[in-house]
Amino acid sequence: MIENGWNQFEIGSVLRPFSGEVSDVSVIQPEDRLYSASNSFSVSVADWRIEKPLFKKELCIDCQFCWIYCPDMSIISRDKKMIGVDYDHCKGCGICVQVCPTTPKALLMFPEQADEEIELAQWPKKETQETKEN
Amino acid sequence: MSQVKTKNLKNFSTSADRFEGSNLLCPGCAHSIIVREVLNATNDHLILGASTGCLEVCTAVYPHTSWDVSWIHIGFENGSSAIAGAEAMHKALKNKGRLKQPDLTPKFVTFGGDGATYDIGFQWISGCFERGHNMMYVCLDNEVYANTGGQRSSSTPIGASASTTPAGRISYGEKRNKKDIMAIMAAHGAPYVAQVAPNKWRDMVAKVQKGFSIEGPVFINAMSACTTEWKFAPEDTIAISDLATESLVFPLYEIIDGTKLNITYRPKNVLPVRDYLGAQGRFKHLFTKQYEYIIDEWQSRVDAKWEYLQRREDACV
Numbered sequence A: 001m002i003e004n005g006w007n008q009f010e011i012g013s014v015l016r017p018f019s020g021e022v023s024d025v026s027v028i029q030p031e032d033r034l035y036s037a038s039n040s041f042s043v044s045v046a047d048w049r050i051e052k053p054l055f056k057k058e059l060c061i062d063c064q065f066c067w068i069y070c071p072d073m074s075i076i077s078r079d080k081k082m083i084g085v086d087y088d089h090c091k092g093c094g095i096c097v098q099v100c101p102t103t104p105k106a107l108l109m110f111p112e113q114a115d116e117e118i119e120l121a122q123w124p125k126k127e128t129q130e131t132k133e134n
Numbered sequence B: 001m002s003q004v005k006t007k008n009l010k011n012f013s014t015s016a017d018r019f020e021g022s023n024l025l026c027p028g029c030a031h032s033i034i035v036r037e038v039l040n041a042t043n044d045h046l047i048l049g050a051s052t053g054c055l056e057v058c059t060a061v062y063p064h065t066s067w068d069v070s071w072i073h074i075g076f077e078n079g080s081s082a083i084a085g086a087e088a089m090h091k092a093l094k095n096k097g098r099l100k101q102p103d104l105t106p107k108f109v110t111f112g113g114d115g116a117t118y119d120i121g122f123q124w125i126s127g128c129f130e131r132g133h134n135m136m137y138v139c140l141d142n143e144v145y146a147n148t149g150g151q152r153s154s155s156t157p158i159g160a161s162a163s164t165t166p167a168g169r170i171s172y173g174e175k176r177n178k179k180d181i182m183a184i185m186a187a188h189g190a191p192y193v194a195q196v197a198p199n200k201w202r203d204m205v206a207k208v209q210k211g212f213s214i215e216g217p218v219f220i221n222a223m224s225a226c227t228t229e230w231k232f233a234p235e236d237t238i239a240i241s242d243l244a245t246e247s248l249v250f251p252l253y254e255i256i257d258g259t260k261l262n263i264t265y266r267p268k269n270v271l272p273v274r275d276y277l278g279a280q281g282r283f284k285h286l287f288t289k290q291y292e293y294i295i296d297e298w299q300s301r302v303d304a305k306w307e308y309l310q311r312r313e314d315a316c317v
Helices: A065-069 A095-099 A116-121 B030-039 B054-059 B079-096 B114-120 B122-131 B181-186 B201-213 B234-246 B273-278 B281-287 B293-315
Strands: A051-055 A075-078 A081-085 A107-111 B046-050 B070-073 B107-113 B136-141 B192-196 B218-223 B253-256 B260-263
Touching: A051 A081, A051 A116, A065 A075, A065 A095, A065 B030, A095 A107, A095 B234, B030 B054, B030 B136, B030 B201, B030 B218, B030 B234, B046 B054, B046 B079, B054 B107, B070 B079, B079 B107, B079 B122, B107 B114, B114 B122, B114 B136, B136 B201, B181 B192, B181 B218, B181 B253, B192 B201, B201 B218, B218 B234, B234 B273, B260 B293, B273 B281, B273 B293, B281 B293
Parallel strands: B046 B070, B046 B107, B107 B136, B136 B218, B192 B218
Antiparallel strands: A051 A107, A075 A081, B192 B253, B253 B260
């Protein structure tokens, strides 16, 4: 489908999000799905980001606020635990950092080019960043 | 189909999203937060429709689709009738015994922006509600035609600066008040009409599930804070939504069978409307000597509306 231009798109044809047969997508997590090339999941918007959220596991209380309020399905939660950020689909809006309730926050925004290991090592001890009132 | 557990957020977070990333919605857009909360509220099969608007334009960019379920878009005005048609066909095939899996109970949901709901598609929605299709209409109310560059819609509130009602020396922006779509849809005698906001996820998911369990047309008006046209930073989407619900600019309530009104969220500390207006760039001009009276008018309008809702809830009419 992708090789053809939009004007070669046949009337009545369907863009299929999955390759092959899918039984019940509502209980299959993304890592077990057979995405087709027509699914927007197979492309990345990582180049939209100016700042990226970094996640410090030790501070997380698994409240899942970041999961529910993420507009880009980029907070990966499995078995009620927050396990990381999907940097292929994160647009860097920063909502996850704003809604994070811990002090210091388990998620903070850093410039896109920041090194993850260095920033995780020197994570702020107290709330040094100016947090806006929610 | 297994029931979705929404007792708490940890349980809810085990749901598998059926809406995919890398759509072209702005960073911090509330549309996809609403879509996720609606789609995760059920494990049943979904048949979705969309009217033209930000959501449709950004999630179906050829040759990609962001939807993992059946999804159809036809025009600006007829997202509702497209889904009504699908629902009617499903019913007809079921009655004729021609469905391959007759025991499935797919849910028919359609999404439209406030332009497609309040203005352009209104006649079609009204028709669907009059005919009584078993479907849910979700209005993503961002109070402006955000997709085409921020023109005013009939949902734009008084004082907002939109591109066709710009604020300046002689005008304070939009001059007419927002249409009361909830009362209009309830007047159709719809079994369930509810107003929701994405920051109150539990309230929203409960209302959506209630809507799914009801036979007949359901209308959901979801506030969708627009970072681009309301002019606030993308990370503040939830904070602005909180301000809207706490200041009662956007009260959360439901109307059952067109008459019985329930208020589902009462803020502990009601914030002044000034806080909500001050957080957004589209109301910046109201904080000048010339237009300050608009804020006081606004506050009295919100108070009157809240008073009315409470009286109606008490009266059970």
